[in-house]
Amino acid sequence: MSRSDGNDVIVRVENLKKWFPIRRGLADIVMRRPRKYVKAVDGVSFEIRKGEIFALAGESGCGKTTTGRTILRLIEPTAGKVEFMGRDIMSLNRDEMKNFLRRRAQIIFQDPYESLNPRKTIEDIVGEPLEVHGLVETKQEKREMVSRYLEEVGLSPPEDFIFRFPHELSGGQRQRVAIARALVLEPKFIVADEPVSMLDMSIRASILNLMLDLRDKMGLSYLFITHDLATAKYIADRLAIMYLGRIVEMGRAVDVIDNPLHPYTKALIAAVPVPDPRHKIGEIPIKGEVPSPIDLPSGCRFHPRCLSAFEPCDKEEPQLKEVEPGHFVACHLY
């Protein structure tokens, strides 16, 4: 895989793996059956450049959320390497974790109803990271900072919000609070895990636009995790499609969506409904169902469902290769 030369890269992920062990029953232990694993993330590599929105897309269980959390070391990886702003995050000690990684990288969760403490005011929710990191000394300072960021995410005037509780806000407003909380530490990088999928249609666009505007204004980079390719095409500069723990295709979002190469990507895109009554969903070029992530198929893990599978597919695992400039695919057809 071609590499860009260091300086413009904020996150570099190399051969990242996260295997979750499965509990063995007594019979398994007596019979000395080997321990089994759910290979949620199984050898994923990519880079996110400064100021870039990089989307990870795929169906439930493909490993996109686990990848996002492992990059922030919210989950410890099984193997592989993650570099953030040039430093290997696995080598960071406790202090460095707090003062470097936790300050410079933040996360926004899917469900703004569950990710905000219902017993705290908006001021305390957004102000908490400032206190944890000792960045404010007086209540007055905290209020000023919180107000500034509430304004930044479109909750204005901030006086109307600081004393309120999450249940008094709409879903869209709560997600803005979650974004404000992520921003107060002035991070460089944000993992956004399905940030709009719980929101109503009429509100989604405003949150996506807010994220785009903040990127431009604050020079943020995002890892945007989504199951919705239409949203990915709208927000992302580059896009990676995941299937059963591996990236099967990666490139500029418009290239991947307008000109998909991997048979799985083709099936996914054919399945996305289009807001135009003249368009009709046809036959989806795929067979069967997603296999268990415990007993993965041999060779290419998509081959049992692939309509184009041929001789090498059940034996050899295809590696990502660049078949057009900046457009990578892991498939024996190319």
Add this chain to the structure above:
Amino acid sequence: MPILQVEDLTMYYEIPFKGYVKAVDGISFSLEKGESLGIVGESGCGKSSLAITLMRLLPKNGRIIKGSVLLDGIDIYKLPEEKLRREIRWKRISMVFQGAMNALHPIIKVGDQIVEAIMLHENVSKEEAWKRAGDLLELVGIDRSRLDSYPFEFSGGMRQRAMIAMALALNPDVLLADEPTTALDVIVQAQILKLIKDLQRKFGISLVLISHDVSVIAEMSDKVAVMYAGKFQELGSAVDVFLNPLHPYTKGLLSGVPSVKGKPRRLKSIPGAPPNLLSPPKGCRFAPRCPFAKERCFEEEPELVELDEGHYVRCHFADELREVPWDVSE
């Protein structure tokens, strides 16, 4: 004669000491045999309440205030419950709802559950019913040997297929599908939607599809109703509503939907949030969020009027705003 005719249907939830939640407020439409109507709206707009009102499956505090539901000329609210259960519900109008796949009994074989549904309504032998259950599974793309499986041996998509098989078991005239694919992954969703469409065509079933997903509605519907705050705001052919929307709410909704097709454009949203239906605003219910609202909109409630042939809209200024696109600055 239309197979389903709904006239001024109004159902409120009674909340003790507080009043009524006006969830379904004066809904009228008709549906011909084999036709599909898509009802699209945001959460809390009353679309699922409308579905259970059409099935007469109201919770204890649901009150029919006025209106009628005529199924093939029979007013389902005039029938005794017993007769409705035996002769109408599931038999002539049936339903697939969101998360229906979790409604299967976990420790009864799928086949036995379908057989039970058939034998409750029809006077057939167990062997006959078992054979029909097998035919139904095959119809929805599941091998008939799976009649002997338990629901936990099915994937989510297969369970939803089995529920569709059950909804079709008694050859209904009307199928109500309320968010039938919302919990499913996109490929399974596409397969289920296609299955519903194919079966609808094959048997001439009339379909009422309810969804928050504008794109799903566009793919599936001949006619589209846009519901907001308990009322239809716009109703017309799918092509008219999507390509030539008349109501500001429809325009706003459509301008916020991303697509995998075409060039990316800047999406737009609708400011504010839907009203509380316990005390909806006076006048037009969308007026507080509408950038085009004038004084009259806050005073006088607009009627649903036929502005173009077969294209209805509930807005005082729809004609004047015809060429005006949704454009709000954020």
